[in-house]
Amino acid sequence: MSAVAAQRGPARRSFAASTWALVKRHVLTVYSILFFLYLMLPIVVVAVFSFNNPPGKFNYTWSGFTWNNWRYWNGVPGIQSAITLSLEIALIASLVATALGTMIALALVRYRFRTRAATNILIFLPLSTPEIVLGASLLTLFLHFTFVQFGFWTILIAHVMFCISFAVVTVKARLIGFDRHLEEAAMDLGANELTTFRKVTLPLITPAILAAFLLCFSISVDDFVVTYFNAGSSVTFPIYVWGAARIGAPAQVNVIGTAIFVIAITAALTNVLIQARREKRA
Amino acid sequence: MLWLAIFFVVPLGFLAYQSLQSGNFDVGYAFTWAWGNYWSAIRDYRPQFVRSIEYAGIATAIALVVSYPVAYFIAFRGGRWKNLLLLLIVAPFFVTYLIRTLAWQTILADHGFVVNTLQHLQILGSGGRLLATGTAVVAGITYNFLPFMALPLYVSLEQVDPRLIEAAEDLYANKIRAFLRVTLPLSLPGVIAGTLLTFIPAAGDFINAQLLGGPDNHMIGNVIESKFLELTDYPAAAAMSFILMAAILAFVAIYTLVVGTEQLTGTPT
Numbered sequence: 001m002s003a004v005a006a007q008r009g010p011a012r013r014s015f016a017a018s019t020w021a022l023v024k025r026h027v028l029t030v031y032s033i034l035f036f037l038y039l040m041l042p043i044v045v046v047a048v049f050s051f052n053n054p055p056g057k058f059n060y061t062w063s064g065f066t067w068n069n070w071r072y073w074n075g076v077p078g079i080q081s082a083i084t085l086s087l088e089i090a091l092i093a094s095l096v097a098t099a100l101g102t103m104i105a106l107a108l109v110r111y112r113f114r115t116r117a118a119t120n121i122l123i124f125l126p127l128s129t130p131e132i133v134l135g136a137s138l139l140t141l142f143l144h145f146t147f148v149q150f151g152f153w154t155i156l157i158a159h160v161m162f163c164i165s166f167a168v169v170t171v172k173a174r175l176i177g178f179d180r181h182l183e184e185a186a187m188d189l190g191a192n193e194l195t196t197f198r199k200v201t202l203p204l205i206t207p208a209i210l211a212a213f214l215l216c217f218s219i220s221v222d223d224f225v226v227t228y229f230n231a232g233s234s235v236t237f238p239i240y241v242w243g244a245a246r247i248g249a250p251a252q253v254n255v256i257g258t259a260i261f262v263i264a265i266t267a268a269l270t271n272v273l274i275q276a277r278r279e280k281r282a
Numbered sequence: 283m284l285w286l287a288i289f290f291v292v293p294l295g296f297l298a299y300q301s302l303q304s305g306n307f308d309v310g311y312a313f314t315w316a317w318g319n320y321w322s323a324i325r326d327y328r329p330q331f332v333r334s335i336e337y338a339g340i341a342t343a344i345a346l347v348v349s350y351p352v353a354y355f356i357a358f359r360g361g362r363w364k365n366l367l368l369l370l371i372v373a374p375f376f377v378t379y380l381i382r383t384l385a386w387q388t389i390l391a392d393h394g395f396v397v398n399t400l401q402h403l404q405i406l407g408s409g410g411r412l413l414a415t416g417t418a419v420v421a422g423i424t425y426n427f428l429p430f431m432a433l434p435l436y437v438s439l440e441q442v443d444p445r446l447i448e449a450a451e452d453l454y455a456n457k458i459r460a461f462l463r464v465t466l467p468l469s470l471p472g473v474i475a476g477t478l479l480t481f482i483p484a485a486g487d488f489i490n491a492q493l494l495g496g497p498d499n500h501m502i503g504n505v506i507e508s509k510f511l512e513l514t515d516y517p518a519a520a521a522m523s524f525i526l527m528a529a530i531l532a533f534v535a536i537y538t539l540v541v542g543t544e545q546l547t548g549t550p551t
Contacts (some may be wrong), residue, residue: 028351028354028355028359029355029359031351031352031355032351032352032355032356035348035349035351035352036352036367036370038425039370039371039373039374039428040370040373041385041389042374042377042382042385042386042389042425043373043374043377043382043385045385045388045389046377046381046382046384046385049385049388129482129527129530130482130483130485130486130487130503130526130527130530131483131486132486132487132488132503132506132507132523132526133486133523133524133526133527136506136510136519136520136523137523139510140520218375218376221378222375222378222379224379224380224489225488225489228507228511229510229511237378238378238379238380241378241380241381241384242380245380245384245493249384253381253384254381257377257378257381258377260376260377260378261373261376261377264376265369265373265376268369268376269366269369272365272366272369275365276362276365
């Protein structure tokens, strides 16, 4: 009798424990699902309201479905030139920032020099500074030189400035896990420094460089604060949205927002899927 | 090696130059050691300073509590969906910041679904609204900077060896105590990184306060923005930027002392 009870004790506890684990597991799962729904909510709102057919200029309440906002995506004055400017600046800024950032990352990881610690902090500084301070300090810098014309070039310089840090951090992460023996092997086989870099180092860090470029591009396209301070009378897409928000943003803004989201998420999803497949094969 | 040094010094000098310039400019067009700018900035805009720290602090705390379980979920239960879930976490970044915030304007709008529900539940008075309140601003900030919190949390939780947790559960015989004694301390670097990454941009933000708040909810960012771009009162605005920066750097310095720069900047020791 007692033996049975003693036997049953631990068994029941483990049953209770597993039930508890099951409940806990589901609580966490349900919670996570709710979290992701919350995360997606504004995105859904943006997408849905891009099909809205607002009677006035306020696109806040649902008032009927229409394709017109998508068909006439550039139907509001200024929006197309704003997008063009944003894309131009993002393209050039991320090319420059990625190139410079890669070199800085190489220097930081490969060489021990006296200002290395200081450089590490300097790279980190723009990341840890509020954007408004970055924008304001650049504005004062440009104001100091009275010949500077605010516009394309000031925006470009500003974007390169804050993109470099992100590029350095991204490429550095890859370089830290880099096997230097590969380079040594190349050198032993008779390659000079340049050839080694071109044939061995570069191909290996290309994914990181590409990632840095994409990161810079998306940050640049999205940036408002720093741009706003240094744009003068030039209008990038975020600045256009800001101006439009004061008088009621047209549904076309939602169209562009949704389009950017769909393009970016498709690219990212493809990347994830390709990686997953590659992992499976490996 | 030399060309590396050259290309590395140029942006470095540029950065240093820039950071020095903003320092000189707070005394305006004539250099007169006008420290008064600082005092008047603190005196006149103390509510905005306090509010910035307050809103950013609350938003950071909420973001931490809200995203920790999800980071935990992805790290330990994510399995092969990990990358996909991480992608979902950063998905809001694919929508332009301003458009995201405008979407919250729509969601929290008067007579919107959220306001109506809250009024129905008597949580909000019949004339109550969410827009133009501090709640809306904090909600907006929390949402916009959530990924900054969730990602570092995930990274640090991911590095925790599940066997360690199993061992702890065996030793402490209690999941909660095992979590408090082992999992939580091990994920502390992520907590600290996430807190910094959320708090810093949040404290300087002015977009949420502008779009979701009313004049009573303005943060120091709003003051700096209008001083710079509308009133062209550069000395005062620059002084304020510097106070904000100093406050944040002090905050970072304390954290750095606790964790060490190498961990913050992601360099191996």
